[in-house]
Amino acid sequence: MSSTVLTPPHHYLNDGFGVKSWLLTRDHKRIALLYLCGVTFFFFIGGAMATVIRLELATPVGDLVSDETYNKLFTMHGVMMVFFFLIPAIPAVLGNFLVPIMIGAKDLAFPKLNLASWYIYMIGGLFTLYAIIAGGLDTGWTFYTPFSTVSSTSNVIPAALGIFITGFSSILTGLNFIVTIHRMRAPGMTWFRMPLFLWSTYATSLINVLGTPVIAITLLLVAAERIFHFGFFDPRVGGDPVLFQHLFWFYSHPAVYIMVLPAMGVVSELVAAGCRKPVFGYSFVAFSSLAIAVLGFLVWGHHLFVAGESVYSAMIFSILSFLVAIPSAVKVFNWTATMYKGSVSWETPMLYAYGFIGLFTIGGLTGLFVAAIGVDVHVTDTYFVIAHFHYIMVGGTIMGYLGGLHFWWPKISGRLYNEGLAKIAAGIVFIGFNLTFFPQFILGYLGMPRRYHAYPPEFQVLNVLSSAGASILAVGYLLPMAYLMWSLRYGKLAGSNPWGAVGLEWTTTSPPPTENFAETPVVTWDAYDYPERMETNVA
């Protein structure tokens, strides 16, 4: 592609104007942007709830909000963040935009289904939002029975239905990606020439397709029990509340891999581009993605170590939980090894990638603590576990998401953002994040339970540190909103390959044309096939 043409005259953003051209689009790139609006919206709602939570927890007494309100806040924080941000964000925004381009296709296999997925996502989200506005949900995002089926007086049914509906968006997007990757690769694009982002997306899609139906039926059972008093989970009629937990976690554990695998895929891309060399151990990283997807389905019982599971089941789940850690470790080592003798860039996307590797490592290592049953008995249901999963989901997934957003922003928008501001924001995010969540490991070990509105005064200092960190983190998240939006109008034009990276997406214009490529590419090279030196005129 000629690098002297900075912005092509025709591209997907100016291919039709007006609300209808967006709301009825079949272009995967526009649909990705529709999702971007949706996930950002729900992220800030979840974030607002987190803000109030941390404000409340700065003092030991429950003095900011009532306990009922607090219970609704942490519930909706979890629901919004898990189901409406973390699960869709990278696949539906970056995946939708990039999958066809990275494999050299014109669009996904089922473009109309893709648009339908977005509508389903938004309808589900608005349903759940209605549940909040109409008074809230107070069961925790985990909906444990019999509290959710018998005892709670909050809007369980609309919230459960909202999540149920949105689940179909995940299923259909996953289905779309699987078929696209199988059937629509450009000539010469063999499986092992695909960028690692596609391997991760494929593994994620497998989980989406196999796991999400189970949470769908589980939530349906909860709603049915509430309406008809069926009794599946009610011991007064012979039902078993722990059965709910098995059904719930059978999906919700693989769900955490839906949340982290795409971020790992992004990191593979960022590390390759940031070091201008192939990812070390490409096939090991690719197979690790699949291994994580498969093993991830076998470990759900580690959420039930103290819940009433038998000793022997617990031990089986424990050993499997250790096994699932291994492929993640393999990826971390391979990414680190990629940096050896790389040409290492310090640009913002790469900073997010390096941050991911460090923070995900800490999150993963603390996973070993909770996989060891003897330790889990002490730290489960405390702030230790909260810190563990936030390290992975925020220190991991969100850093991966932000890194990817920054990396592909020039491709998506045709503009460059302000690199200086972006670096500062990345630093603020990193510092704010660690200050927020590291003290929580200690709090958990000391015994502070989770979902507590008020706590014994000896826990206050650590809580104040955490709340201070949260306020810094909030600034770190608001900054990109500001400068990315600003760049849409005032940013420098990017050109097709501002990073000097290798990949099919960098061979087409920024922004790309609606059909992605002027001519269908024919692929004869491996992924990340960097030359001895890049062409001149590359940033």
Next chain:
Amino acid sequence: MAGRVDALYFFLVGLAVFFALLIAGLIVFFAVRYHRQDSNATGTKVHGLIALEVAWTVIPFLITMVIFVWGSSVYFAMAHPPDETLNIYVVGKQWMWKFQHLDGQREINELHVPVGRPVKIIATSEDVIHDFFVPAFRVKADVLPGRYVSVWFQPTKPGRYHLFCAEYCGTRHSGMIGEIVVMDPNEYEAWLTGGAAEGSLASAGGKLFADLACNTCHRADAQGRGPVLDGLFGRQVALQGGGTVTADEAYIRESILTPSAKIVDGFQPIMPTFQGLVSEEQLLQLIEYVKSLKSQTEQPTARPNPPNGPAQNETTPVKK
């Protein structure tokens, strides 16, 4: 036991610090050492090394297996209390903990126990799932409705220790807290006798047994329409249609609430259900009463471990 938990915990802390520093250090080092100076420079292709891949797969695998075995052995000890324990019954309900000592002492949110003796908590919930969590003792178990779960601990130092409910249970979940008060043995005895005892759990159960007319069918002279209960607790019971069951707390509870679930071989399914007619505490009293009924010819049997399946979480000494 708490010491054992902490040993593994701090080993893991050391391991985590080591690997986190290793990875972070390498990243920073490589980022500085190979920092891109020339904007057109690319990295040097380094060929993959299978030996390296195998090494950093196998070594983590071995380390995790060590942690698995260690963690499981600690857990196994938690799940198996010693034979002789001081048993305390606990009923969790929104949003309080109700304790019942065997000799009739009742407490709410505060539990007095003597130092140096193994204590076994047998707990159930009246409504939703709660969780009995004493951080100082490294003890935690979900308390379920319709089932009995147990944990055990052996306090080593007198003092007051936090008790928290650790499974979200509704509005006042964070208010469902209390204290375990560990006392010197003498003080504990004094506290026991000073309390307003209405008689032991077993004697209260005996009174209930008569009030509810259980004794009209369950007679000690084997003339009744129901099985003899003397010496029943802990024995194997032959059931109609084949099969046997151990007469433990869960069996007694089930027999009172859903008698048709298991019929004793040789008897008619005529026992009415007492569901809704007895509370959780009354069930515990009846269970203790049945336990106290010794067979005329037998020695007292050892207490079996509680029910089918639930969290056999048992832990030990207070670590301080």
Next chain:
Amino acid sequence: MLPEAVHQHHPPALAHHFDDLEQQREAATLGMWTFLVTEMLFFGGLFTVYMVYRSWYPDAFAAASHELIIWAGTTNTAVLITSSLTMAMAVYAAQTGNRRLLITLLIVTISLGCVFLGIKAFEYYSEWVEHHVPGLNYDFEPAYFRNAQIFFSLYFLMTGLHALHMIIGIGIMLFMLWWAVRGIITPEYHNPIEIAGLYWHFVDIVWIFLFPLLYLIGRHTHV
């Protein structure tokens, strides 16, 4: 790769983002199979709940199962299997370009589906009269009262979900019928009938599992 000249031979059914009809057909077929896998997991959750409770309360389940209308369930099984046969024949008709036969067979398949739903509605009504509907007017013999409630809850949920899938299937078949009438289905482009058939067969197979699990518990021993 594809020279622009191919554009002139553009089959009307080919969507623009596909290279050729074969790629489109393969993608659609893989898509439907993937979707059916998700449906297996969906029903799988209910089957898991069923397995747990049946193993815990076998007698109550047997007693409750006896109360179901066995002739209705058996007839429905025969109806559905026959409809799968007519569906498979419809696919053959589409492949060979026999439009009249295709239309006829689609109508027969749809009708059989409606017969199934009609019998199901009759069963639900009878069960309501018998006070076997948990949450509405449930009553059962005291010995099994509680646990039979779980059986009936599962019965209504599983057959209800299945019936919902049948209704969707009939909707899909009506759509296919319309396409067949309008001549959109040709030997060159008959894949929609084939993948609609896949869906129909799947719904049939789910019933073939539901029928013995719900209707035939303990029937061989006459408990």
